[in-house]
Structures are given as structure tokens and as C-alpha cells.
Amino acid sequence: MCAANLELNQLRVLLVEDNPDDAFLLERHLRRSGFALEMIRVETASEMLHQLKRNLAPDVILADYNLPNFSGPAALKLLNSTGLDIPFIMFSGAVSEETAVDAMRSGAHDYISKQNLTRLVPAIERERNEAATRKNRLAAERALKASEARFQSLVEALPLGLLISDPSGKIVYANFAVERLLGYSESKLLSGALTLSEISPILTEHLHRLVVTSINFEPFEIACTTVNGQTVDALIGMSVLDSEVADSSRQIAIFVADLSLQKKSEEVIRRTEKLAVAGRFAASISHEINNPLEAVTNCLYLVSQSELPSDARHYLDLAQKELNRVSQITVQTLKFYRASTKPTYVDLHELIETVLTLLESRLRQMSIEVTRDLAAQPTLFAHDGELRQVLANLIGNAIDAVPEGGRISIRSRSTRDWASGRDGVTLTVADNGLGMDPDTRERIFEPFFSTKGITGTGLGLWISREIVANHQGNIRVRSRRTSGENCGGTIFRIFIPAQRESAGAEEVQRVGEYNIPTDADTAAAGLS
Known part of the structure; x- marks a missing residue:
């Protein structure tokens, strides 16, 4: 017999039988039928359970219906309790139709008479094939469930x-x-x-x-x-x-x-391109205005040599200071991100008053009320010309935003930035103008973005933010658009450290959002 047929006819039988002679006849019948047989006989439930727990399970269980201390139905019940899928064939010397039906209902796969073993071999082969089919189907179902679980995990991840x-x-x-x-x-x-x-x-x-x-x-x-x-x-x-x-x-x-990250990346690229254009534009403008600035400086010098009233002399000094600031800005713009002069100790409140003096005619013409609440320790280590430029931009924008008879509130406080633990000054410029909608508020610090039409360059707030950042501070804005009975207004709030960090620290440091506008700021801007 070839190896393939020998393997196919291997048969492991667990026989539940108390009669050795019947076991011998059964074994001889199966061997004569061509099976390479391995048969183990048991008579009790404990012996059967021991055999079922072996690593190599039987191919089929043959059980006598009646035993002195055990029975075929009891053996079938024991098999079902283990959960094993092993063909179970009941046999007996005397088979009644009722007994066979009861056995089949209990889960036996067939019922064979000991007096007629001709049906035994076909029954064993049939049940082995059906058991193999069930095993393959169960394996396929398990593989399908495992595949579905893997797919589910993949989709979820x-x-x-x-x-x-x-x-x-x-x-x-x-x-x-x-x-x-x-x-x-x-x-x-x-x-x-x-x-x-x-x-x-x-x-x-x-x-x-x-x-x-x-x-x-x-x-x-x-x-x-x-x-x-x-x-x-x-x-x-x-x-x-x-x-x-x-x-x-x-x-x-x-x-x-x-697409959020992609959109943000595109926005960063767009802003970077705008910055590059702004840098080239600013450098070009600053180069072109150097010559006329020099001529104006000479004229002011000649005027200063003349006899002038004290008021005229005062305004001439202011004009000279502002001209010096313009000259400084042009040189700074050529370098753009590097400070053009060394920082010095400056008085913030004095800078505020200087800017208000320069803008006094506009304020008077529009009947704008300016309230001051300056309670900070005003001395800062900073670039006075740059801070004056920031103040002029913020207060000038507030004048453009408020209607005739409007109100502008300027407030200063000594504060601490809790993110860095640094002491400094917080300056708030608030107005009760029309305010800004969210889309406008998102773009006000972009270069060349302006709501003033042809009269605005769109560079003031952008440059102001760069100046504040170079002073290692921050600038924040809060605004509400006038709508119906709800009044609008805008609050700009800047934080400037009293002392800049020592050399070697980052030149630009964004301070965290910890300086929240107070109730006084909100009320001054009409946002209460």
C-alpha cells in the first residue's frame, strides 16, 4: 500500500466497551476493512476523559449503549461537555427504533447494531469526511473573522x-x-x-x-x-x-x-512671499527718500540758526526729532529685521505725550476725547524711535476708526509676563470706533492689507508687530464690530519687557497670551 493510502486509512478509535471479546471482534473487522488502526478501550467516565485530554484526539468514538458503570448516552454527554468535534457512533447488541432515535437526538452521528457491522465502515468514513468539512469550515470562519478584525483595526487606525x-x-x-x-x-x-x-x-x-x-x-x-x-x-x-x-x-x-495642515502651510508660504515683497519694496522706498531727507535736515538746521519765538523753537525741535526718527526708520528698513541703533533707557509716558502732541490737530478737528490712565513704571530699555513709531501707528489708527466725538483711552500698567517671568509694561490703546469683523481681524498684521483704501499702505501694523517682537514683547488685539444696538470698538494691547534679555538669547521672542484685557480696557473701547 502506498504512503498516501496508508495515511488516508490511519484511524484512531476510542472505544467505550466493557466486553473484551466484542472489542476484539470490532478491531478485527476494522483492520480487515483496510484501516491502520489504533484503538483504545475505556470503561469509565474518568478513563474516557483522560483519553480526550490527550494531545492526539481520536478520529471517532464508538460507544456501547449499556455498560455496568457507564453508558453510551453518558459518554456522549461527556463528549459534548468538552466542546470537541469528534464523530460519535453508538452501537449495541439489541437496537430498537426508539433507542436509535433517542441517541440521534442526543447528538450521536449514527447508531449501529453489533450484529450488523457492515454499516460501520461506511458510517466511519462518512463521519470522518463530514468532521473534516466542519473543521475546514470552522477554520475558514475563524480566518474570516480574524481578517475582518485586522481590517477593522486598520481602518480605525x-x-x-x-x-x-x-x-x-x-x-x-x-x-x-x-x-x-x-x-x-x-x-x-x-x-x-x-x-x-x-x-x-x-x-x-x-x-x-x-x-x-x-x-x-x-x-x-x-x-x-x-x-x-x-x-x-x-x-x-x-x-x-x-x-x-x-x-x-x-x-x-x-x-x-x-486639509487643515496643508492650508496652513500654503498660508505660511503666501505670507512669506508677501514678506519678501515687502522687504524689497521697503528697501527701495527707503533708498529713494534718503536724498530728500538730507535736504529737509539741512533746511531745518538753517532755520534753527535764526531768531525764533519759543513756541516756534519748540515745534522746530519736535520736527527735528521726528525727522531723525524718519531717517532712523529708513536705515532700519534697509536692514529690516536688525535694530539700527543701540537701545537706551526711554520714558514710555514721555513718548506717548510726544505722539499725542503731534496728533493734537487731528484730535481737535474731530472732537475726539483722549483719556490717559498712566500708572506704570515708564522706564524701558528700548529703541525710542521704534516705540514712538508703534505708538503713532496705534493711536493714528484709533483716530481713523472712531467717529467724530469719539473716545480713545490710553492706559499703562506695570505687569509681569507669567510665561517668561519677566517684568515689563503693558500699554493699552482702546477706541469706541466701528470695530472689525473676524476676517479683518485675522489679516490686520499682514503686509499691504488695509481697510483705508488708497490712503492706507497696509504696513503700519505689520511693522509695529515686528518692532514689538524685536523688543521681545507681544501685541494682541480684541475687536467687535458695531451691529444694531451693540456698540463696537477695538483694543490693542502690547507688552514690552523692562529689560531685554542678554546677548545670545533669541532676538525675537513671542510672549504667551497671558495679558488679558481688563474690564477697564473693555469699557474704554465700548466692548463691555
Whole structure:
């Protein structure tokens, strides 16, 4: 006999039998039928259980119906309690139809008479084949479950969001990436209360066309609505999962890629390009105005040599100081990010009064009330010309923003930045003007962005922020647009350290958002 046939006819039998003669006849019958037999006989439940716990389980169990201390039905019950899938064939000397039916109902695979063993071999072969089929099917089911579990884990771990929807737009599945992106909980997404149209109406439009045509779209960008009502940019891909079924039963997979980081990167690149253009533009302008500045400086010098009244002499000195500041700004602009002069100890309050004196005619013309609440220790180690430029920009913008008869509040306090632990001065410039909408507020520090039409350059606030940053401080803004009975207003708040960090520290340090506008600031700006 070849090796393949020998392996095929290997048979391990567990025999539950108390009669050695019957066991001998049974063994001889099976060997004559061509089986390479390994048969173990047991008579008690403990012996049977011991054999079932062996590593090599039997191929079939043959059990006599009646034994002195055991029985075929008891053996079958013991096998079922182990959970093993082993063919069980009951046999007995006298077989009644009722006994056979009871045995089959209890789970026996067949019932054979000891007087007629001709059915035994076919029954064993049949049950072995069926057991092998069940084993293969169970293995396939386990493999399928394992594959589904791996796929589920993979989908849940994907950084790419996945939604599955029915044709009506009801969400039937959502992975964790979608929950993280949109902020909805799993229960909310799958409850049926949330549909694709609430995430984006555009999704519903594409969904209906896709269900009818089954033609996949090219990926497209949309703004998805999150749980808190905000929007997030996303790239969407859609595909029909089961195009062979009826339209009403189809499911659609919707892939959602978060574009927020990409949009931010594009915005950074856009701003960087604007900065480069601004730098070249500023350098060009500063170069062109150097010659006329020199001529004006000479003229002022000649005027200063003449006999002048004290008031005229005072205004001449102010003009000379401002001209010196313009000259300093032009030189600084050529270098742009490096300070043009060495910092000195300056009096912030004196700078404020100087700027207000220069703007006094505009303030008087528009009947604007200026309130001062200057309680800070004013001495700072800074570039006085640069700080004067910042103050002129902020107060000048406030004058442009308020209506005739408006109010501007200037407030200073000695404070500490708790993020760095550094002492300094906080200066607040607040007005009760029209205020700004959120879109405008987001862009006011961009170069060349202006709300003043042809009269504005769009560089004032951008340069002011760079100056404050170079002084290792920060500048913040809070604004509310006038709407109906709600008054608007704007608050600019800057923090300047009293002492700059020693050389070797970073030249530009962004201070954290810890200096929150106070109630007094809010009231002064009309934002209370």
C-alpha cells in the first residue's frame, strides 16, 4: 500500500466497551476493512476523559449503549461537555427504533447494531469526511473573522477619515479619524440623527448623483461642519461599494482627508512671499527718500540758526526729532529685521505725550476725547524711535476708526509676563470706533492689507508687530464690530519687557497670551 493510502486509512478509535471479546471482534473487522488502526478501550467516565485530554484526539468514538458503570448516552454527554468535534457512533447488541432515535437526538452521528457491522465502515468514513468539512469550515470562519478584525483595526487606525452612507445620506459607519476631525462621538454619528447634509450639503448632492450613475467622481474639496459649528477644509473621495445591487440598497464609501495642515502651510508660504515683497519694496522706498531727507535736515538746521519765538523753537525741535526718527526708520528698513541703533533707557509716558502732541490737530478737528490712565513704571530699555513709531501707528489708527466725538483711552500698567517671568509694561490703546469683523481681524498684521483704501499702505501694523517682537514683547488685539444696538470698538494691547534679555538669547521672542484685557480696557473701547 502506498504512503498516501496508508495515511488516508490511519484511524484512531476510542472505544467505550466493557466486553473484551466484542472489542476484539470490532478491531478485527476494522483492520480487515483496510484501516491502520489504533484503538483504545475505556470503561469509565474518568478513563474516557483522560483519553480526550490527550494531545492526539481520536478520529471517532464508538460507544456501547449499556455498560455496568457507564453508558453510551453518558459518554456522549461527556463528549459534548468538552466542546470537541469528534464523530460519535453508538452501537449495541439489541437496537430498537426508539433507542436509535433517542441517541440521534442526543447528538450521536449514527447508531449501529453489533450484529450488523457492515454499516460501520461506511458510517466511519462518512463521519470522518463530514468532521473534516466542519473543521475546514470552522477554520475558514475563524480566518474570516480574524481578517475582518485586522481590517477593522486598520481602518480605525487610518489617519484618513472613512464614512459609509446609505443612499439617503444616513451614516452607517464612521472610523475614528472622522470622529477626531469633526468632533462628533461614535454614538452621534451612527444614531441616525446626523446625516451627510449636516456635515456638508455638497456631499448629499454628489451622493445622489453617484447612486444613480455609479461613476466615481474626481476628489473634490469642501468645507465640513464640525460639532461646534466651525468648518474644516477637507478633500473628499466617494465610491459605490456594491454597484450590482439596486439603487435603494447601495452603500457609498466617503473618504475624508484633512486639509487643515496643508492650508496652513500654503498660508505660511503666501505670507512669506508677501514678506519678501515687502522687504524689497521697503528697501527701495527707503533708498529713494534718503536724498530728500538730507535736504529737509539741512533746511531745518538753517532755520534753527535764526531768531525764533519759543513756541516756534519748540515745534522746530519736535520736527527735528521726528525727522531723525524718519531717517532712523529708513536705515532700519534697509536692514529690516536688525535694530539700527543701540537701545537706551526711554520714558514710555514721555513718548506717548510726544505722539499725542503731534496728533493734537487731528484730535481737535474731530472732537475726539483722549483719556490717559498712566500708572506704570515708564522706564524701558528700548529703541525710542521704534516705540514712538508703534505708538503713532496705534493711536493714528484709533483716530481713523472712531467717529467724530469719539473716545480713545490710553492706559499703562506695570505687569509681569507669567510665561517668561519677566517684568515689563503693558500699554493699552482702546477706541469706541466701528470695530472689525473676524476676517479683518485675522489679516490686520499682514503686509499691504488695509481697510483705508488708497490712503492706507497696509504696513503700519505689520511693522509695529515686528518692532514689538524685536523688543521681545507681544501685541494682541480684541475687536467687535458695531451691529444694531451693540456698540463696537477695538483694543490693542502690547507688552514690552523692562529689560531685554542678554546677548545670545533669541532676538525675537513671542510672549504667551497671558495679558488679558481688563474690564477697564473693555469699557474704554465700548466692548463691555
